Amino acid sequence: PKITYVEHDGTSRTVDLEPGLSVMKGAIRNNIPGIDAECGGQMSCATCHVHVDREWTAKAGPPREAERTMLEFADDTSEHSRLSCQIRVSDELDGLIVRTPESQG
Ligand code: FES
Numbered sequence: 001p002k003i004t005y006v007e008h009d010g011t012s013r014t015v016d017l018e019p020g021l022s023v024m025k026g027a028i029r030n031n032i033p034g035i036d037a038e039c040g041g042q043m044s045c046a047t048c049h050v051h052v053d054r055e056w057t058a059k060a061g062p063p064r065e066a067e068r069t070m071l072e073f074a075d076d077t078s079e080h081s082r083l084s085c086q087i088r089v090s091d092e093l094d095g096l097i098v099r100t101p102e103s104q105g
Pocket of ligand 1: 024037038039040041042043044045046047048049070083084085086
């Protein structure tokens with residue numbers, strides 16, 4: 001499935017990822033800036049925060065409770081905020097667009 005990462009300055013990169021990978025890992029593997037993922041996906045850093053494109057928010061689903069708690073530590077959050085380490089790539093999400101917040105630029 002193809003996932004598009006858009007930086008706050010508008011730079012966009014689309015990569016083809018294997019299903020099951022997290023959106024965060026896909027960014028790290030492809031050297032996408034704006035996603036530092038300091039904790040490596042343990043849900044304890046919030047440096048993998050992204051805004052899911054509004055067209056995709058429903059499909060990507062809402063954050064679970066622990067994720068929502070961690071998101072309180074992220075800057076520039078919105079109702080479309082997710083931790084990208086908690087979004088799994090799947091065929092359903094083919095075409096997903098996520099934006100990295102300016103604070104992570
Ligand atoms: Fe640390 Fe997602 S990588 S919370």
